Amino acid sequence: MTHLRHIIIASLLCLLPSMAIAENKPPYWASIGPSKARMRTGPGQQFPVVWFYQRAGLPVKVVATYPSWRKVEDPDGTQGWMQANLISDKRSGIVIGEVRPMREAPNETARIVWRAAPGVVGKVTECAQGWCKFDAGGRIGYIQTAHLWGAN
Numbered sequence: 200m201t202h203l204r205h206i207i208i209a210s211l212l213c214l215l216p217s218m219a220i221a222e223n224k225p226p227y228w229a230s231i232g233p234s235k236a237r238m239r240t241g242p243g244q245q246f247p248v249v250w251f252y253q254r255a256g257l258p259v260k261v262v263a264t265y266p267s268w269r270k271v272e273d274p275d276g277t278q279g280w281m282q283a284n285l286i287s288d289k290r291s292g293i294v295i296g297e298v299r300p301m302r303e304a305p306n307e308t309a310r311i312v313w314r315a316a317p318g319v320v321g322k323v324t325e326c327a328q329g330w331c332k333f334d335a336g337g338r339i340g341y342i343q344t345a346h347l348w349g350a351n
Contacts, residue, residue: 223288225264228323228349229271231257232287238279242268249279256320258291258349274348292323292333292347301340305330312340323350 223229231252238250242265250273262278263270269286272278274293294315302309305328313335315321321335331350333342344350 223261225270226260226262228290229259229261229269230287230289230291230349231255231259231281232285232289236281236285238271238273238277238281240279242266242270242280246280250277254320256287256289256291256322258293258320258323259286260349261286290323290349291320292331292342292349294319294321294342294346295348296346299342299346301333301335301338301342303340305332305341309341313338315342323347326350 232255234253234255236252237248238252239246240249252273257273259271259273259281261269261271264283265280267283268280269283270278270280271286274295294317296317298317299315300311301313301315303312315333315335319335321333323331323333325332326344329344330341331344331347333340333347
């Protein structure tokens with residue numbers, strides 16, 4: 200009986216990440232949790248894999264939900280289905296366009312503390328009035344939301 204109880208508890212703990220994300224209503228921003236994740240053509244493992252991601256933290260836009268699956272859009276515009284437990288509610292962004300300044304404060308005249316190249320992925324927090332705090336591997340600064348996919 201104790202063994203069965205442990206299996207039930209372990210099963211419920213595996214569902215917690217997807218249950219937490221399920222509270223959000225699409226569309227919403229999220230990121231890929233593990234370093235390897237598959238995108239499929241439909242909400243089930245019987246559907247073919249269309250993309251294999253190898254970048255934890257990559258931002259995605261959740262556009263639809265189906266019990267334990269999420270339909271997501273990646274920065275290139277590709278849409279497909281991923282298991283909910285592969286999606287993290289930790290928000291991230293990816294720099295788009297050209298090299299972008301990261302500033303000390305959220306305004307155009309603030310000192311530039313870093314520069315981020317296109318494709319750099321980082322944590323996104325404190326978004327307001329067209330700016331977000333952006334943490335790219337410990338290099339922190341403010342970047343305009345128009346220069347981040349995953350922030351607006």
